[in-house]
Amino acid sequence: MNYHIGTMLIDENFTEGCDCPICKIKKTVNERLTEQYLGEAVMEEDTRLEVNKLGFCPNHYSMLFSFRSKLGLALQVSTRLLTLRNEITLPKNGWQAKKQGETLLKTNKTCVICKYLEEHMVRYYKTVAEVYYNVASFKDRLLAVDGFCMEHYANLLKYSSCAGSKQKEYVADLYAVQSKKIDSLKVAIDEFCIHHDYRRVGTPLSDQARESLKVAQKTLYGDKK
Ligand SMILES: [Zn+2]
Ligand SMILES: [Zn+2]
Secondary structure, eight states: OOOOOOOOHHHOOOOOTOOOOHHHHHHHHHHHHHHHHHHHGGHHHHHHHHHHHHOHHHHHHHHHHHHHHHHHHHHHHHHHHHHHHOOOOSSHHHHHHHHHHHHHHHTTOOOOOHHHHHHHHEEEEHHHHHHHHOTTHHHHHHHSSOOOOOHHHHHHTTTGGGGGGGGHHHHHHHHHHHHHHHHHOOOEEEEEETTTTGTTTTOOHHHHHHHHHHHHHHHHOOOOO
8 A cells, every 4th residue: 555755744734833743644644544445445456465464453443434435344344354264263272272362362453554554654754854954944843843742752763863964953953842842741730730739729720731631641642633
């Protein structure tokens, strides 16, 4: 399954005040990839073989199910079930039962869309670093975002060598953005704690503090919407 990687989504999402631009890019890529599994690709032999082998995770099954066309999903689930049926055999002894159980637990965790999504995201982590290297004005845009979720911050660091000779400067800018994010979030959370302490009844609550637990959820686990 192919999906063209360009710099357009990076350009669109690295905007002032954006709270994890990579989460926003991932959401768009995820929607585009998932839609492909209900289109003509369903009938392609390569795709069907991969779906048979890997199946879908609960999140992607729900996304596919939410689309209007149910036939595409049903066709893929039908062949996937055939594969699973062949994997279920009557174990001849306890050892075989344990082995089959372990294999089936692994089989149950794979997802063809997650696999491609992860591959595409790795290309985005690398491309952000390349854009930083190639486009001088991108530095200011990076510094203007409102931080990243921890998973995406970690991945941007992991692939920072793609910024070439500017890697050190790039890493320093990523760090500046993320440390500011975590510091201000900590202040807001602490203010929230003080406000809810029965001994400090009546302490005013700022908007940042009121929203702090929601922001913390996004920062710690990514934007799941
Ligand atoms: Zn993120
Ligand atoms: Zn998935």
